[in-house]
Amino acid sequence: MSRVLDKLGMRATRLTKLACFGALIAVLAAIGPAISFAQSAPPSSGLDVPTTKLLAIGTFTAKGTPDQWKPLLPAEVRDTVRLYLAGKIDQWYLKQDQSGVVFMMNATDPKEARELLGRFPFGQAGLMEFEIIPLGPIAPLRVLLADPPK
Known part of the structure; x- marks a missing residue:
């Protein structure tokens, strides 16, 4: 019985991590256009990136x-x-x-x-x-x- 509960717990942990990852992707997709614009913003924007x-x-x-x-x-x-x-x-x-x-x-x-x-x-x-x-x-x-x- 404890093995079954352990497996369920591991699956719940994996599902939680997957849900968090999905939420991160959704946030990045939502702010993507703003971030793309911000990359070309002046250095004081806090999103400084080097030109490579x-x-x-x-x-x-x-x-x-x-x-x-x-x-x-x-x-x-x-x-x-x-x-x-x-x-x-x-x-x-x-x-x-x-x-x-x-x-x-x-x-x-x-x-x-x-x-x-x-x-x-x-x-x-x-x-x-x-x-x-x-x-x-x-x-x-x-x-x-x-x-x-x-």
Whole structure:
């Protein structure tokens, strides 16, 4: 009989933990949009996160027609490969609509990224502009590091 009660007690404990975990997920989902906004808030927000990478989204300008960029493409690719081999570009993609490129950069300073990408032939010719987005760790995960109540 005591074994049955022990098993029931263990199941109740597991169910309680599962319910707490479910509640935590629900809270994180509910505050997720606010937290996403808060991550870009100024350092005084208490949700400071370091910038660990930059997302660079390049889009052709109105001047960036195929007639203009095709002759520059070999030099543009060489410069991209050089930044990749230097460790500044971690991943590179072509946007599916072929309106530009996306780079995941191993850099933390948006000004540095703009300077590096601005040296490319497309940038020099005014054919492509980049939106630079600083990225960092997901701040709400700190909730998971709090000591459980006793």
